[in-house]
Amino acid sequence: MNSRMEFANGELVAQARSGNADAFRVLVDRHSRGLFRVAFRMTGNEPDAEDVVQESFLRAYRQLGKFDQRASFGTWLYRITVNCALDLVRSRKRRGEPWAADPGAEDPMQTAASGDPTPERLAFSGEVRERVADALNELSAAERAAFVLRHYEGLPIEDVSRVLGCNPGAAKHSVFRAVQKLRRALEPLVSAAK
Amino acid sequence: MKHLTEETLVLHYYGDADEDAAVEQHCAECEACRALYHSIERALGGLEKWSVPERGAAYGAEVWKRLQPALPARSRVPIPAVSWRWAVASLALAAMLVLAFLAGRSYPPGSGPAPTVAKNTLRERVLLVALSDYLERSQRMLTELANAGAAGPYDISFEQGRAADLLDESRLYRQTAARTGDDVVAGVLDELERVLLEIAHGPSRISPAELEDLRFRLQAEGILFKLRVLSANVRNQDQPAIQHPL
Numbered sequence: 001m002n003s004r005m006e007f008a009n010g011e012l013v014a015q016a017r018s019g020n021a022d023a024f025r026v027l028v029d030r031h032s033r034g035l036f037r038v039a040f041r042m043t044g045n046e047p048d049a050e051d052v053v054q055e056s057f058l059r060a061y062r063q064l065g066k067f068d069q070r071a072s073f074g075t076w077l078y079r080i081t082v083n084c085a086l087d088l089v090r091s092r093k094r095r096g097e098p099w100a101a102d103p104g105a106e107d108p109m110q111t112a113a114s115g116d117p118t119p120e121r122l123a124f125s126g127e128v129r130e131r132v133a134d135a136l137n138e139l140s141a142a143e144r145a146a147f148v149l150r151h152y153e154g155l156p157i158e159d160v161s162r163v164l165g166c167n168p169g170a171a172k173h174s175v176f177r178a179v180q181k182l183r184r185a186l187e188p189l190v191s192a193a194k
Numbered sequence: 195m196k197h198l199t200e201e202t203l204v205l206h207y208y209g210d211a212d213e214d215a216a217v218e219q220h221c222a223e224c225e226a227c228r229a230l231y232h233s234i235e236r237a238l239g240g241l242e243k244w245s246v247p248e249r250g251a252a253y254g255a256e257v258w259k260r261l262q263p264a265l266p267a268r269s270r271v272p273i274p275a276v277s278w279r280w281a282v283a284s285l286a287l288a289a290m291l292v293l294a295f296l297a298g299r300s301y302p303p304g305s306g307p308a309p310t311v312a313k314n315t316l317r318e319r320v321l322l323v324a325l326s327d328y329l330e331r332s333q334r335m336l337t338e339l340a341n342a343g344a345a346g347p348y349d350i351s352f353e354q355g356r357a358a359d360l361l362d363e364s365r366l367y368r369q370t371a372a373r374t375g376d377d378v379v380a381g382v383l384d385e386l387e388r389v390l391l392e393i394a395h396g397p398s399r400i401s402p403a404e405l406e407d408l409r410f411r412l413q414a415e416g417i418l419f420k421l422r423v424l425s426a427n428v429r430n431q432d433q434p435a436i437q438h439p440l
Contacts, residue, residue: 011395011396011397012395015395020395021262021265022361022391022394022395023395024265025258025262025391026388026391026392026395028254028257028258028261029254029255029258029388029391029392030254031254032249032253032254032257033249033253033254036246036249036253037246040246040247041244041246046247053257054257054260054261054264057257057261058261058264058265061265061266062266132241132244150208151208151238151241152244157208157210172205172210173201175204175205175208175210176200176201176204176205179204179207179234179237179238180200180201180204182237182238182241183233183234183237183238186237186240186241187233187236187237
């Protein structure tokens with residue numbers, strides 16, 4: 001996020017707070033794609049990700065009055081989105097539903113199984129997807145969020161800690177724990193593919 | 195030699211280790227730590243390819259369309275009386291044009307006498323003239339902004355005022371176009387609206403780099419080109435057909 005965008009965000013938030021729906025529309029326009037990316041990685045499928053994006057903006061609009069103008073609006077939105085996604089994931093877990101990876105989604109380990117799809121490779125990629133889904137399902141809420149924000153969104157660890165509401169040391173540890181679990185789940189398959 | 199922990203190596207992968215240079219130096223000398231680091235790299239490298247379904251430039255507008263009806267009402271800050279009167283006057287004028295256009299469109303074709311058809315054609319032409327004028331003004335404003343040269347911070351408060359005025363009109367034209375099924379016109383007006391919103395609500399003083407950024411965005415999104423094409427199409431429709439004597 002560059003400084004100009006942050007500065008403009010601050011102005012837009014002030015206008016949206018005073019009842020200017022157009023200003024909020026600009027914010028929605030600006031942040032929708034980023035929020036969808038995070039929501040998809042957190043929930044694992046498109047319909048849930050769409051719901052999370054919608055719910056996040058709705059919560060943000062309702063809570064605009066609580067937003068501290070000195071903070072980064074983008075980070076604040078990420079925090080709301082992560083919480084929305086985690087609510088959904090937790091309720092799914094409570095119901096005993098696994099992490100719902102999109103069955104049509106691209107294989108996360110495509111590099112390991114690149115080239116023409118042979119029966120062996122297809123079987124391998126299916127196994128990988130299953131393992132990734134299992135491994136992600138094993139991550140705690142903080143680990144999952146920390147990993148998505150650091151690994152995929154490239155957020156600095158300080159911003160990850162702000163989103164998670166913890167100190168940078170705890171955020172680093174969550175990233176490590178997530179990587180450790182994912183690596184242990186995937187390492188045998190990566191080695192087999194070599 | 196004391197080996198590095200897995201946590202240190204994972205943090206090093208992200209550049210978050212306390213002493214990244216020392217970790218690098220250690221890995222260069224220690225085969226076991228180097229092997230562990232490569233194994234971390236391989237696993238994480240594979241996860242890099244986990245793609246997210248693409249969402250286009252219009253995704254924000256789609257989200258807004260679904261979100262808007264669910265938003266709770268907020269009280270608006272009152273606007274000054276003078277600009278309110280101007281806004282009412284220009285909106286009333288635009289509304290009259292829109293109503294005239296809709297009335298003309300909704301009249302059953304071929305069911306009335308020739309003078310009614312002529313009236314409807316006239317109404318459509320009135321709207322086309324207004325739309326053409328609107329597109330020209332939008333294009334002019336954006337072109338001026340895109341070509342503004344500035345050595346230092348550039349004040350765009352004048353352009354912001356123009357963008358805010360254009361926004362009110364744009365909505366009416368877009369809604370009319372959507373109702374009458376003119377998807378192309380509605381689409382371009384929607385894109386234009388988003389650019390106008392950004393300008394109207396952005397900072398009023400921008401640096402040369404920010405101006406360049408705006409210029410790049412206008413080019414990348416092709417909004418000026420689309421406006422030019424749409425404007426030309428509208429102008430062509432606006433020309434009365436040449437009447438050949440029988």
